[in-house]
Amino acid sequence: DVKVTQSSRYLVKRTGEKVFLECVQDMDHENMFWYRQDPGLGLRLIYFSYDVKMKEKGDIPEGYSVSREKKERFSLILESASTNQTSMYLCASSTSQGVEGEQYFGPGTRLTVT
Amino acid sequence: SQKIEQNSEALNIQEGKTATLTCNYTNYSPAYLQWYRQDPGRGPVFLLLIRENEKEKRKERLKVTFDTTLKQSLFHITASQPADSATYLCALDLFSGGYNKLIFGAGTRLAVHP
Numbered sequence: 001d002v003k004v005t006q007s008s009r010y011l012v013k014r015t016g017e018k019v020f021l022e023c024v025q026d027m028d029h030e031n032m033f034w035y036r037q038d039p040g041l042g043l044r045l046i047y048f049s050y051d052v053k054m055k056e057k058g059d060i061p062e063g064y065s066v067s068r069e070k071k072e073r074f075s076l077i078l079e080s081a082s083t084n085q086t087s088m089y090l091c092a093s094s095t096s097q098g099v100e101g102e103q104y105f106g107p108g109t110r111l112t113v114t
Numbered sequence: 115s116q117k118i119e120q121n122s123e124a125l126n127i128q129e130g131k132t133a134t135l136t137c138n139y140t141n142y143s144p145a146y147l148q149w150y151r152q153d154p155g156r157g158p159v160f161l162l163l164i165r166e167n168e169k170e171k172r173k174e175r176l177k178v179t180f181d182t183t184l185k186q187s188l189f190h191i192t193a194s195q196p197a198d199s200a201t202y203l204c205a206l207d208l209f210s211g212g213y214n215k216l217i218f219g220a221g222t223r224l225a226v227h228p
Contacts, residue, residue, distance in 0.1 A: 004157070031214070040122065042203070042220035043158070090157050094214065101207055101214025102148060105157030 003027070004106035006091055012112045019078040021109050023091030030096040032074035033103065034058075034066060036087040043090065049074055050096065081113045116141040118206055120219040127194055127226055135189040135222045137204035142217065146207035147180050147187050151200045152221065158203055162189075194226045 007022035025032065031050050035043040035058075045058030047066040055066050063085060067075045074093075078085055088110050092103040118139040127133050137147070146165050150158035164171040164180045164187070171178045177190040191198050201223045205216040 035218075040220055042118075043216075043218040045215070048215075092157070101146075101209065101216070102160040102163055103158075103216060104160065108155070108157050110155075 004091055004093055004104050006089075006106040006109050008109050009107060010110050010112075012114065013078075013081050014114055015082060017081050017113075019081050019111065019113075021076040021078075021089055021091075021111070023074045023076070023093075023106055024072050025074075025091075025093040025104070026072065027093065027095070027104070028071065029093035029104075030071070031094045031101070032068065033092040033094075034064075034074065034076045035090045035092065036060070036085075037090055037108070038087050046076065081111075083113050085111065086113045087111060116217075118142070118204070118217055118219045120202075120204060120222045122220060122222070124223040124225055127224070129195060129226055129228050131194055133191040133194045133198070133224055133226070135202050135204075135224065137187040137189070137219055139185050139206055142185075142206050142208065144206035144217075145209040147178075148205045148207055148216065149176075149178060149187075149189050150203040150205065150218075152203060153200050161202075163207070191224075194224075196226045196228055199224055199226050 004025045033048040034046045049068045065077045090108045091106040094103045148163045149161045152158040179188045201221040203221040205218045208215045
C-alpha cells in the first residue's frame with residue numbers, strides 16, 4: 001500500500017513565524033504535490049515537484065516555498081505565516097510510470113495561524 | 115473563465131438507492147477525469163479514472179460516465195450504504211508535456227440514511 005505521511009495532524013503558529021510542513025512517501029514516486037483545502041474552494045495546488053531538486057509553481061504559490069532534497073521527502077515552507085494561511089494542507093504523490101496520474105494523499109495538516 | 119463545478123448542496127438519499135453526483139466543467143480539455151472520496155479530517159482517496167475516449171467505467175458498485183461534448187461527468191453509487199457517506203471530489207486530469215496536473219472541484223457531500 002502506498003503510504004504518504006505528514007509530520008503533524010494539527011499545528012498552531014503565530015503570525016510571522018516560519019513554518020515547516022514535512023511530507024514523506026514510501027512508494028518511490030517521482031511526483032509530489034502540496035495542496036491547501038478551504039471550505040467551498042476545493043483543493044488548490046500550491047507547488048509540485050517532478051524530480052529531486054525540481055519544483056514548479058502551482059496555482060497559488062505566493063507566500064510559500066518548497067524543498068525536495070530527497071525523492072521521498074517534500075517540504076512546504078511558510079516563510080512568514082499569516083492568518084490567511086490558516087487551512088488544511090494536503091500532500092500527495094504519484095508515479096510518472098504511464099500517463100494516468102492518480103494521486104495518493106497524506107492525512108493532512110490542519111494549520112491555524114493566530 | 116475556467117471552472118469546475120460540483121453540486122455544493124449535500125445529497126441525502128435512502129440506503130439501497132442509487133446516488134448520482136454531477137461534475138461540470140468549462141474551458142478545460144481534460145485527458146482524464148478522476149473521482150476521489152474524502153472522509154472528514156482525512157486526505158482524499160482515489161476511486162476511479164475515466165479517459166476522454168471512454169463513455170463509461172465501472173468498479174464494483176461505482177459507475178462513472180464522461181461526456182466531453184456536454185463537459186460533464188456523472189458518478190453513480192448503486193445500492194448505497196451508510197458507509198458510502200462522505201464527500202466526493204471530481205478532478206480534471208490535465209496531462210500535457212509529460213506531466214499530470216489535477217484541477218479539483220469543491221466536492222459534494224453524500225449522506226446515506228438507513
